[in-house]
Structures are given as structure tokens and as C-alpha cells.
Amino acid sequence: MKKFNKVFLSLSLALSISVSSCQEPAEISLEEVTRIVSTLADDDMEGRGIFTPGIDKASQFIQGEFEKAGLEYLDGLSSYDQQFDMYTLAPESMNVSLNGKAQSESNVIAMVNSANIKWDKNTVLEVSVIGADEDFRAAFNGVRNAKGMQMVLVNTAHKDMFARYKGFFSRGSNLMKMDEENAAVMVLTNLKSFNTLDVDISNSITEKSLSNVTGKISGKRANEIVLFSAHYDHLGIRGTEGDIIFNGANDDASGTTAVITLAKYFKDMGGTPERTIVFTAFTAEESGGYGSKYFSENMDPDQIIAMFNIEMIGKGATEGPNTAWITGFERSSFGTLLQQAVEGTEYEFYPDPYPDQNLFYRSDNATLARLGVPAHSISTSPIDTDPDYHKASDEVSTMDMAHMTNTIKAIAAAAKRMISGEDTPTRVDPATVN
Numbered sequence: 323m324k325k326f327n328k329v330f331l332s333l334s335l336a337l338s339i340s341v342s343s344c345q346e347p348a349e350i351s352l353e354e355v356t357r358i359v360s361t362l363a364d365d366d367m368e369g370r371g372i373f374t375p376g377i378d379k380a381s382q383f384i385q386g387e388f389e390k391a392g393l394e395y396l397d398g399l400s401s402y403d404q405q406f407d408m409y410t411l412a413p414e415s416m417n418v419s420l421n422g423k424a425q426s427e428s429n430v431i432a433m434v435n436s437a438n439i440k441w442d443k444n445t446v447l448e449v450s451v452i453g454a455d456e457d458f459r460a461a462f463n464g465v466r467n468a469k470g471m472q473m474v475l476v477n478t479a480h481k482d483m484f485a486r487y488k489g490f491f492s493r494g495s496n497l498m499k500m501d502e503e504n505a506a507v508m509v510l511t512n513l514k515s516f517n518t519l520d521v522d523i524s525n526s527i528t529e530k531s532l533s534n535v536t537g538k539i540s541g542k543r544a545n546e547i548v549l550f551s552a553h554y555d556h557l558g559i560r561g562t563e564g565d566i567i568f569n570g571a572n573d574d575a576s577g578t579t580a581v582i583t584l585a586k587y588f589k590d591m592g593g594t595p596e597r598t599i600v601f602t603a604f605t606a607e608e609s610g611g612y613g614s615k616y617f618s619e620n621m622d623p624d625q626i627i628a629m630f631n632i633e634m635i636g637k638g639a640t641e642g643p644n645t646a647w648i649t650g651f652e653r654s655s656f657g658t659l660l661q662q663a664v665e666g667t668e669y670e671f672y673p674d675p676y677p678d679q680n681l682f683y684r685s686d687n688a689t690l691a692r693l694g695v696p697a698h699s700i701s702t703s704p705i706d707t708d709p710d711y712h713k714a715s716d717e718v719s720t721m722d723m724a725h726m727t728n729t730i731k732a733i734a735a736a737a738k739r740m741i742s743g744e745d746t747p748t749r750v751d752p753a754t755v756n
Contacts, residue, residue: 348590355727359579363571363718371558372606384535384603391586393537404534406616411525412494419520429510432523435501441521448472454479465506472506484510532605534613541598548741549600549629552577553607565714577632578603580730596743604686614686628740629697631687635729636721639702645670646702650682654696656747660736669732692755696747
């Protein structure tokens with residue numbers, strides 16, 4: 323693999339870098355990093371699953387850390403708690419008839435994000451067929467992304483794949499907004515057309531709330547923002563035997579720890595930075611990125627100069643202990659600027675070495691990148707071989723605290739020129755982001 327400029331942040335460099343006209347920087351210490359990540363990944367947080375007391379407890383802890391750091395609230399908020407409502411939809415009844423013949427519920431997939439739909443022969447529908455020789459996954463994705471009311475006839479040659487998707491959608495769904503204008507009903511059948519239909523599908527709806535945790539350090543340029551983010555949710559409690567708490571120490575208590583530590587670091591440096599710095603711990607990344615979606619809807623993306631999304635930095639990368647990789651490296655000049663900002667040190671930033679895993683799209687950065695923000699994830703974990711990823715074994719004991727601490731210091735150094743206004747990364751082209 324091609325090597326890039328070494329950019330390791332030694333302890334002496336970490337303690338000598340300042341932002342704008344700030345005073346002597348605060349220390350990013352191993353002890354603080356260990357304390358924070360150990361608290362977030364403790365069994366007491368119950369794996370930080372959404373809609374659980376555990377994630378509420380984690381939110382309160384992060385808010386407390388932001389308060390101790392002395393962060394300001396975002397405009398329009400009266401606390402660090404950026405709360406929003408979610409709707410959980412669960413299938414209640416599903417009645418579909420074609421040509422007067424009732425279809426088995428096991429042969430129906432309903433993607434309905436409202437309480438009820440009723441269709442008959444007079445309903446204006448887009449009718450399509452997924453034939454025996456077609457790629458079911460590709461066709462399904464096309465249906466899911468299309469607009470309007472859709473009736474889809476799926477050839478029985480796809481029965482096995484259909485059953486897998488049916489199982490997923492039978493568990494219900496979470497959504498931020500009800501949608502009565504778009505729906506799709508898929509029926510497993512050898513019919514290629516129909517003369518009459520009757521569709522009556524109902525969902526039960528439960529309204530719940532989720533919260534991002536966010537704060538800021540106001541800069542001289544109020545409308546130019548450097549964003550540090552990570553997600554603080556994980557998978558919660560799963561199973562009934564053995565270790566059933568999925569603590570998510572590396573994923574992503576490590577990134578959340580970095581956000582908290584960086585907030586304290588930049589705040590304690592004193593003075594007023596040139597650009598405003600925002601620190602956000604997103605909720606519900608593991609469940610569909612709802613936290614980052616809500617955040618992006620309440621910010622002007624054109625004001626966000628760069629997004630440092632920090633994801634799984636608790637283990638050393640396969641390229642070496644002093645390396646970190648950046649997703650979507652080629653999509654903006656963000657990565658190149660980070661390399662240049664700490665050029666001459668021993669740390670190495672380089673492009674994501676796992677392009678086949680589409681990691682650019684698997685974290686909260688993608689939401690902002692779709693809006694043109696130079697939004698990238700920084701990680702160090704060997705994702706292709708990590709035995710603890712999304713496992714109950716993702717514990718603090720599996721992590722390298724010294725490596726994690728140095729990575730946070732490296733990010734602090736790499737961000738210096740963007741915060742000071744000396745560097746501005748090119749924008750991501752939204753047309754290139756799926």
C-alpha cells in the first residue's frame with residue numbers, strides 16, 4: 323500500500339500546539355481517556371441501546387462532561403440535549419387480495435410508513451414485476467428508493483430471498499416522520515398483472531424520543547463551523563445466556579471519548595478560536611443514523627467547514643500502531659490537509675484500506691456528506707479482522723489506551739489549521755454520494 327506523510331503526534335508536540343491566539347493547551351491525558359471510555363462502556367450503561375435507560379444514562383454522563391468543559395449550548399437549545407421524536411411502527415394487520423384471491427401474509431412485504439393504507443382498483447399505483455431472472459436485491463433497492471404508491475409482483479423464483487426480507491420488515495421500523503405519500507407493497511406471486519386488488523394494511527404506532535448531545539465553542543466566525551462527532555449508541559442487551567451486554571467500548575465509546583476529550587482540550591486552551599467548534603455525540607447510528615439526520619436538518623450544511631467523525635479508535639490499525647485511516651479520502655481535500663497539518667511527525671493518516679466494505683457510508687459522516695460537507699470518518703480499527711466488532715466482547719480490556727490517547731492528540735493537531743481558518747477543505751460533491 324502506498325505510504326503517506328508520517329503524522330504521529332508525539333507528547334511534546336501535543337503539548338506545544340495552540341489554536342489561533344489560544345493560551346497553553348490543556349493536557350489530553352491517558353488517565354482521562356481511560357476514565358471516560360470506561361464509564362461509557364461500563365455494564366451500568368447496558369450497551370447504550372436506543373430507547374433504553376442505559377442510553378439515557380450515557381446521555382446524562384456526556385452532558386455532564388460537556389458542562390464541566392464549559393461548552394455553550396447550540397443556538398436555539400436550552401441544554402446540551404438535542405431531543406427529537408421517533409415513531410416505531412409495527413405491523414398490525416395485512417390484508418391483500420389480487421383478482422379476488424387473498425394472499426398469505428407470509429407472501430406480502432409492506433413498506434408503509436403511516437398508520438394505514440387502503441388501495442383498490444381506483445387507486446393510482448405504479449405497478450411493476452420482478453421477474454425470475456432479475457437481480458432481486460437491486461430491484462428491491464430500486465423499489466425502496468422510488469417515490470409514490472407502488473405495487474410490486476415478485477416471481478416465486480425469489481422465494482428464499484423474499485422470505486429473508488420479509489423477516490426483516492416484519493420486525494417493524496423506526497422513522498422520524500410519518501409518510502402518507504409513499505408506500506410499497508410487494509407480493510410473492512407468479513402473476514404478471516391483475517384486474518382487481520384490495521389492500522388494507524395497518525400499523526401500530528408508538529412515539530418515543532431520542533437525544534443527541536451537542537455543544538459548542540463560539541468562534542470569531544460564527545457561520546464557519548468545524549464539527550467533531552461520534553455516535554454514543556450501541557447494540558444494548560442481546561441474548562439470554564453468557565455475556566449479554568454489548569458494551570461497545572471501541573464502537574463507539576472510543577469516538578465519543580475523543581469528542582469529550584477534544585471539547586475539554588480546545589476549551590481549556592482559552593481565548594476565542596477563529597472558527598466555531600461544535601462537538602456532537604449522535605444517537606441511533608446503529609439503527610439508521612437518525613441522530614445525524616436530525617442534526618443535519620437543524621444546521622446549515624454550508625456553514626460546516628469540516629466534519630471530523632471519529633469512529634472506533636481503540637485498536638491499532640494493521641498498517642502500524644501510529645496510523646489512522648480516513649474514509650472517502652478522495653472525495654475532498656480533507657485528508658490531504660490533515661497530512662500536511664502535522665507533516666514531519668511520526669503519525670500516518672492514509673485512505674481507508676477497506677474500500678470493499680463501503681465504510682464511508684456506514685457512519686454518520688455520510689449524512690452530512692450528502693449535503694456537500696467535507697465529512698469523513700477517522701478510524702484505526704482493523705475492521706476486516708476485528709474479532710470484537712458488534713460482539714459482546716467489545717470491552718475496554720481489548721483496547722490499547724495509549725494508542726487511543728495518541729490518536730486523539732493527533733486529531734487535535736491535525737484540526738489546528740482548519741479551526742484557525744488557515745485551511746479549508748474542498749466540498750464533497752453531493753451528486754457522487756449515494
